[in-house]
Amino acid sequence: MFNKRVKINALLESESVDYEATVMGWVRSFRNNQFIALNDGSTNNNIQVVATLGGFDEAILKRITTGACIKATGKVIASLGKGQKVELQASNIELLGDSDAEKFPLQPKKHSLEFLREIAHLRFRTNTFGAIFRVRNTLAFAVHKFFNERGFVYIHTPIITGSDAEGAGEMFQVTTLPLDGSAPKNEDGSINFKEDFFGRSTNLTVSGQLEGELAAMAFSDIYTFGPTFRAENSNTTRHLAEFWMIEPEVAFNDLEDNMNLAEDFIKYIIGYAIEHNKEDLEFLAQRLAEEEKQKPQQDRSEMGLLEKLDFVVNNNFERLTYTEAIEILRESNHNKKKKFSYLIDKWGVDLQSEHERYLVEKHFKKPVILTDYPKDIKSFYMRLNDDGKTVAAMDILAPGIGEIVGGSQREERYD
Known part of the structure; x- marks a missing residue:
């Protein structure tokens, strides 16, 4: 039944005509009891299926409503x-x-993200979620393609573990107790994890x-790409309880090699x-x-989405260095006029998100790689530089x- 199905995006892209094809999908709209807008998730664009008047049972046509699932065969x-x-x-x-057309919540119009959160079981059918997840699918494939072309080995690391990875974040506990x-x-009243599934505390x-x-x-050259969990109760757009993280490890790289790899990857x-x-x-842009039009003029982005992406690539x-960044921030009007919530007055302080955004959005207006951070604000395993004060670390902002x-x-x- 399903093996001869043609994806709608393939039909629309080929532009070939005068051949028979079968499509399957969900009805976006049905006009004049004749024109069906059908979508199968392969593209945001619908194929128009024309049901010739008088050629179909009226009982069938009445059941073709928004949200219905159909199989249509005919001539392209x-x-x-x-x-x-x-x-x-x-x-x-x-x-x-x-x-049920009267109860089906997705109608042929733009819906707010707040509304879509209330119908999580159907939001994948919207243009917004369709575009996002097709892009995400492409990015996931590109991750593997990038590393595979460079001879990296893909490693599956444990999801349930007894390690806290040098304190990388608050952890969700896993237990059968x-x-x-x-x-x-x-x-002493503490839980006896020796009686737990793994005989120890796990997360x-x-x-x-x-x-x-x-x-x-x-x-020598490996990467991991999988789900990561952080039990950090931070309600910001930059923190997630669950996300997918990419972690390459290269045996013989120095900091310059790491920076080149990260920039090339992005x-x-x-x-x-x-x-x-x-x-x-283009749809998301x-x-x-x-x-953006709903924001105050001073908060609007100078470039559209596609312009930003092209700029990053090209x-x-x-x-x-961190030291150079501190000097830029300390001498900035934002700092002098006390527009920063955390003023920069000395070397060695950890940069806040407002400082990072100032560097990339106001000063350089492009992605920035910061290097050579003070050793006291970075992890113990990072290589100490010759100055004895900084380490060979980098962040891309x-x-x-x-x-x-x-x-x-x-x-x-x-030593």
Whole structure:
């Protein structure tokens, strides 16, 4: 039944005509009891299925409503209407799933993200979610393609672990012990995790770094790409309880190599998405442009989404040391006029998101790679520089986001 199905995006892209095809999908709209806008999720664009008047049972046509699922077979012909070059002249329509038009919440109009949160089971059918997840799919593929082309080995690191990855973040605990207060206790009143499933306290992973480092000592070049969990109750656009993280580990890289790898990687996956998801990115760019119009003029972005992405791909990232960044921030009008919530008055302080955004959005207006941070604000395993005060660490900061990559050259000297 399903093996001869043609994806709607393939039909629309080919522009070939005068052949028979079968499409399956969900009805977006049905006009004049004749014109069906059908979508199967392969593209935001619908194929128009034409049901010739008098050619179909009236009982079937009445059941073709917004949200219904159908199978349509017919001849692909040149479209007489505007908006697409081909349409399907249906010779047979089969109803695969009914939909109550009066109760179906998705109508042919723009819905707010707040509304879509209330219908999570259907929001994948919207243009916004369709575009986002097709782009995400492309990016995930590009991640593997990038590393595979460079000879990296993909390592699956544990999701359930007893390690806290040098304190990378607050952890979600995993246990099979009862949560009603009857869990076995030690003499001091603490929970006796020896009675738990693994015989010890375990958590959801916050990072695959430690396992990745071990693998790099065997394979030289490895990467991990999988779910990561942080039990940090931070209600911001930059914090998630669950996200997917990419962690390469390279046995023989110095900091310069790490920076080059990270910049090449970001440019590669963005370029890959532009090449393979231009239609989806154009849709998202239009939606973001509409939202930008609701902001005060001073808060609006100077570039649209596609312009930003093209700029990132085609321009070198700005590279500077932490010390240079501190000097820029200290001498900035923002700092002098006390517009920063955290004023920069000395070397050695940790940069806040407002400082990072100032550097990338106001000063350089491009992605920035900050290097050589003070050793006291970075992890112990980062290689100490010759000055004895800084370490070979780097962060990549992006406009509108902040930190998107963090990395370092590891310390290999025992002394």
